[in-house]
Amino acid sequence: DADVTQTPRNRITKTGKRIMLECSQTKGHDRMYWYRQDPGLGLRLIYYSFDVKDINKGEISDGYSVSRQAQAKFSLSLESAIPNQTALYFCATSDWQTNTGELFFGEGSRLTVL
Amino acid sequence: AQSVTQLGSHVSVSEGALVLLRCNYSSSVPPYLFWYVQYPNQGLQLLLKYTSAATLVKGINGFEAEFKKSETSFHLTKPSAHMSDAAEYFCAVSEGGSGNTGKLIFGQGTTLQVKP
Numbered sequence: 675d676a677d678v679t680q681t682p683r684n685r686i687t688k689t690g691k692r693i694m695l696e697c698s699q700t701k702g703h704d705r706m707y708w709y710r711q712d713p714g715l716g717l718r719l720i721y722y723s724f725d726v727k728d729i730n731k732g733e734i735s736d737g738y739s740v741s742r743q744a745q746a747k748f749s750l751s752l753e754s755a756i757p758n759q760t761a762l763y764f765c766a767t768s769d770w771q772t773n774t775g776e777l778f779f780g781e782g783s784r785l786t787v788l
Numbered sequence: 789a790q791s792v793t794q795l796g797s798h799v800s801v802s803e804g805a806l807v808l809l810r811c812n813y814s815s816s817v818p819p820y821l822f823w824y825v826q827y828p829n830q831g832l833q834l835l836l837k838y839t840s841a842a843t844l845v846k847g848i849n850g851f852e853a854e855f856k857k858s859e860t861s862f863h864l865t866k867p868s869a870h871m872s873d874a875a876e877y878f879c880a881v882s883e884g885g886s887g888n889t890g891k892l893i894f895g896q897g898t899t900l901q902v903k904p
Contacts, residue, residue: 707891709894714797714896714897716794716878716895716896716897717832717894722890732891764832768890770890774820775820775822775882775883775890775891775892776822777892779831779832779833780831781830781831782831
């Protein structure tokens, strides 16, 4: 089983719908992240969380919200999806104890907003 | 603030040829640098990382990268390309270097095509 699991892996939805992407991890890491990947733009940080009570906005947080339900779970919500939120979304974790910033990624959730 | 620039969004090589993927960074502090690879329909996996030890870093699958402070570069190389190396490659810098904030800043990505 994957250490970082994302659900759903693929989702097609319509403009205006509420969408939640979920992430769970078994690595025991305290830090979790949501990134968005678009062709030619690399990965951009949406939100990150250093522990259950510490949530921070990233580079492109507008239109998104997150919830850290437990150390192992971090979900991303789109309250009212729009077509330019069509992208590949990645959850990632890191371990503050190693202090290198290395990220461990899930396999991604591909979201299409029509 | 840190930033990363990958030169060339697409690189095409013949099987057996040298692979060279270019990455330049900007950082106000000594950086930690990473190369990740993404195979089709998969997440990103770490190829190698530089964290201020040896400047020549060896990674998985025969890849290596050299940290050159004077050139602010961290280019990825492999002596002989294999068909299985076809993927997208991302260079990244850890924000804040050794005092990192836990965030990675990614380049735009380079797609490597390997021709038979």
